[in-house]
Amino acid sequence: MRILITGVAGFVGSNLAARLVTEGHTVIGVDNLSSGVAENVPPRVIFYRTDIRSRRIFQFFEGVEAVFHLAAKNCLFDCLQDPVETAEINVAGTANVLEAARRAGVQKLVYADSSAEYEGVPEFPSKVERIAPLSVYARSKRAGAMFCEAYADFYRLRLTTVRYFNVYGPAQDWRRSIPPLMSAFAMKLLKRERPIIYGTGEKRRDFIYIDDVTEFNVLALQDPRTDGCVYNVGSGVNYSVNDIFLEVEDLLRTGLAPIYRDDLPGEAEITLADIGTALKFGWRPRVGLREGIVKSIAYVREKLLV
Numbered sequence: 001m002r003i004l005i006t007g008v009a010g011f012v013g014s015n016l017a018a019r020l021v022t023e024g025h026t027v028i029g030v031d032n033l034s035s036g037v038a039e040n041v042p043p044r045v046i047f048y049r050t051d052i053r054s055r056r057i058f059q060f061f062e063g064v065e066a067v068f069h070l071a072a073k074n075c076l077f078d079c080l081q082d083p084v085e086t087a088e089i090n091v092a093g094t095a096n097v098l099e100a101a102r103r104a105g106v107q108k109l110v111y112a113d114s115s116a117e118y119e120g121v122p123e124f125p126s127k128v129e130r131i132a133p134l135s136v137y138a139r140s141k142r143a144g145a146m147f148c149e150a151y152a153d154f155y156r157l158r159l160t161t162v163r164y165f166n167v168y169g170p171a172q173d174w175r176r177s178i179p180p181l182m183s184a185f186a187m188k189l190l191k192r193e194r195p196i197i198y199g200t201g202e203k204r205r206d207f208i209y210i211d212d213v214t215e216f217n218v219l220a221l222q223d224p225r226t227d228g229c230v231y232n233v234g235s236g237v238n239y240s241v242n243d244i245f246l247e248v249e250d251l252l253r254t255g256l257a258p259i260y261r262d263d264l265p266g267e268a269e270i271t272l273a274d275i276g277t278a279l280k281f282g283w284r285p286r287v288g289l290r291e292g293i294v295k296s297i298a299y300v301r302e303k304l305l306v
């Protein structure tokens with residue numbers, strides 16, 4: 001197939017691209033490199049450094065059969081700082097991708113939604129039917145999802161919505177000022193520095209290893225039974241931030257303790273996915289926490305040594 005990925009230089013996009021080119025698909029990648037890095041993009045991907053807000057992207061969709069729309073402004077804190085740019089990228093940018101897809105006659109689109117959709121729902125595990133996005137980020141992802149739904153309803157685009165929980169693993173953006181948890185702990189401890197934990201460390205997160213996410217993305221692309229459906233892509237198990245610190249420290253044995261700082265605004269207390277519907281397809285999370293952390297540490301170690 002000819003498949004276009006927006007956000008191909010990012011974490012989820014680059015892992016997916018690597019898998020799809022290995023399977024023999026032609027992969028076209030679009031990314032403005034605002035947070036992604038060119039070195040993430042696998043060599044066989046036809047890569048365009050461009051912004052999803054630009055009409056210039058329309059030409060890249062010619063002959064494309066399926067789209068993974070992953071590009072987004074996705075750091076909660078950054079979105080809170082700049083709601084207008086968040087809307088421009090996550091809402092208007094999504095509409096622009098959808099319009100490019102419609103004009104090119106693309107049949108299928110997979111939209112990367114987020115567990116942030118459940119921020120205001122106090123029941124766990126989170127079921128796809130009940131959402132309450134609160135943060136600027138979450139609301140922008142909801143608005144993007146609604147545009148996808150409109151294109152599915154009015155232009156017969158086959159749409160699958162995947163709500164990722166806390167994805168971790170190689171190619172995760174460890175360079176950010178506040179890197180995602182696994183990378184942050186690994187990076188600091190490998191440098192023999194004390195990691196920072198925001199809040200008490202008792203917030204619980206549903207972590208899912210990147211290969212399991214890639215596997216579900218491929219399934220969403222290939223199985224027509226996923227058309228018109230929404231899936232939680234998590235592990236169905238959650239761990240506290242302190243648990244994760246202890247796991248990483250147990251592997252690295254530095255003897256260092258974390259530094260506790262004030263909570264970051266807008267972070268949910270708990271995430272936990274109900275993955276019942278995803279399991280029906282024979283998919284299941286295969287990489288356990290310990291194995292995933294070992295692989296994540298290996299990746300960060302390799303990057304730090306470069």
Ligand SMILES: NC(=O)c1ccc[n+]([C@@H]2O[C@H](COP(=O)([O-])OP(=O)(O)OC[C@H]3O[C@@H](n4cnc5c(N)ncnc54)[C@H](O)[C@@H]3O)[C@@H](O)[C@H]2O)c1
Nearest residue numbers: 007009010011012032034035036051052071072112114167
């Ligand atoms: N990683 C997670 O845990 C997680 C959880 C829930 C949802 N998601 C969603 O999954 C998707 C991928 O996330 P990720 O972790 O790979 O993020 P990422 O930041 O690693 O990748 C996003 C990519 O989009 C690109 N991008 C941003 N704005 C752009 C623009 N205007 N034009 C073109 N490219 C642009 C960035 O440069 C980056 O390479 C996002 O939509 C995110 O909201 C991710």
